[in-house]
Amino acid sequence: EIEEIFDSHECAALTTLFLQKNDMVKILAEFFRCMPHLVVLDLSENHSLNELPEEISELVSLRYFNLSYTCIHQLPVGLWTLKKLIHLNLEHMSSLGSILGISNLWNLRTLGLRDSKLLLDMSLVKELQLLEHLEDVTLDISSSLVAEPLLCSHRLVECIKGVDIKYLKEESVRVLTLPTMGNLRRLGIKMCGMREIKIESTTSSSSRNISPTTPFFSNLSRVFIAKCHGLKDLTWLLFAPNLTFLEVGFSKEVEDIISAEKADEHSSATIVPFRKLETLHLFELR
Numbered sequence: 001e002i003e004e005i006f007d008s009h010e011c012a013a014l015t016t017l018f019l020q021k022n023d024m025v026k027i028l029a030e031f032f033r034c035m036p037h038l039v040v041l042d043l044s045e046n047h048s049l050n051e052l053p054e055e056i057s058e059l060v061s062l063r064y065f066n067l068s069y070t071c072i073h074q075l076p077v078g079l080w081t082l083k084k085l086i087h088l089n090l091e092h093m094s095s096l097g098s099i100l101g102i103s104n105l106w107n108l109r110t111l112g113l114r115d116s117k118l119l120l121d122m123s124l125v126k127e128l129q130l131l132e133h134l135e136d137v138t139l140d141i142s143s144s145l146v147a148e149p150l151l152c153s154h155r156l157v158e159c160i161k162g163v164d165i166k167y168l169k170e171e172s173v174r175v176l177t178l179p180t181m182g183n184l185r186r187l188g189i190k191m192c193g194m195r196e197i198k199i200e201s202t203t204s205s206s207s208r209n210i211s212p213t214t215p216f217f218s219n220l221s222r223v224f225i226a227k228c229h230g231l232k233d234l235t236w237l238l239f240a241p242n243l244t245f246l247e248v249g250f251s252k253e254v255e256d257i258i259s260a261e262k263a264d265e266h267s268s269a270t271i272v273p274f275r276k277l278e279t280l281h282l283f284e285l286r
Helices: 054-058 077-081 122-129 144-151 235-239 260-265
Strands: 016-018 040-042 064-066 087-089 110-112 136-141 160-166 175-178 186-190 196-199 222-226 245-249 279-283
Touching: 054 077, 122 144, 136 144, 144 175, 196 235, 235 260
Parallel strands: 016 040, 040 064, 064 087, 087 110, 110 136, 136 160, 160 186, 175 196, 186 222, 222 245, 245 279
Antiparallel strands: none
């Protein structure tokens, strides 16, 4: 297992480098100075790695960069100069404090932010909106002040591939209204106090007339609900016809997964829910 890397003078032609799952603590500046053709760099799961040198800016050809499951607390400013970068994975970074400046990576296509220490605030939302080529993003929403404007941003909503919504208290979000999210694959709702989850109508008609025959979550396959003690049902899942995994736990007021009364409101008599469901976990609901 590798703990330190010093230089790379014999790696000038290297294009791909996988260094994941080592015990690296430090990467010296010299290491990045002699790899101008490096395209792929994976440093994930180096749990003791807590900093990167500014000389990462020397990786002028870098397109794919994975830093997930590292303990880096601050990204070097030099990272924002890598204009060819299209994939950046910062998921599960337990010490990461800020990524302000990310809008400089104007060519970015995919960005992973889920389950990191990073606080998604309006400043960061505005930066993400500037990434015109962004196609896939994973993130956490933990503030009601961010939830509404983010979910109302059609540009960003279209990009969200995975999201965890957590810590939203009842007094701030009594009803969570979800927009159409065609790119969404994974959704977690945890430790929230909302009483109901509704689907946003894109027409002037009331939500009673929304029909699940046109899926709002056509690619959603995995849903996790935990410690949401105000929810009584999950009828909105009628709009996720390709759901394969559903876990609901520690939500003591849940009475129905699909409420017959609410299902009738949506004119869903012909809809068979959960046709593709493979795994169902229900626990601690009382």
